[in-house]
Structures are given as structure tokens and as C-alpha cells.
Amino acid sequence: MGIIRLNNIRCYSYHGCLTEEAEIGSDYRVDLWVKADFSKAFETDQLGDTIDYVKLNNLVKTEMAKRSNLLEEVAHRIMQQVFLQFPEVKETGVSVSKINPPLGGDVESVTVEISNSR
Secondary structure, X not given: OEEEEEEEEXXXXXXXXXXXXXXXXXXXXXXXXXXXXXXXXHHHOOHHHOOOHHHHXXXXXXXXXXXXXXXXXXXXXXXXXXXXXXXXXXXXXXXXXXXXXOOOOOOOEEEEEEEEEO
């Protein structure tokens, strides 16, 4: 077993419950990890025998482009798509961070983190 991590995927999206968030948008950071058996890739050295992290990155960008009120829902969609598109993934985790959230205070980010296995 092994883990692939995509750290600090940066996106500009329009998530949030406030009208301004849907209109103006803001910066987000996504971290994603997947756990799978890489033993075949160890032997073949072929991309087709592992999980293509370019495809993982594109999956995240696609889901981040779909507006949601809650970061929880965005993270869950990303996780569902990982399991759907990559049957070899045994476990995955995702965190979605809103940078400079409109909280009326000096807060760098708010993060929702979820994980699951099959």
C-alpha cells in the first residue's frame, strides 16, 4: 500500500452561504490524499499501473468549479468522485480551505476535512 498526496491545490471558487461569496468568490486551497496498492507500478514503472495525479488534480478543479453553500458538500463531492473514478483507491481524504473567510475577524482560513474508506 502507498499514499499519493496532492498538497495545496489552489482554486478560485464561489462557495458560501453569503450572497457576496456567490458573486465575488474567493481563494481556496484543497489537499487530497489517496491510498492504494502500488505493487504493480513498482514492477512495471508504467503510469497505467498507478493513480494518475494529473487526473486527481483535474477532478478537484472540476468539483471546485461547481458552486456549493457548504465546504462540507464540496469535500464530500470530491471524495465521491475519487471513489467513482478510481476503483483501485482503498481510502481517501480531502480538506477544503477557504482563505480569508468573511468572519468579521482576522482568520487566515477555515478548513473542512473528511476521509473515508471502502
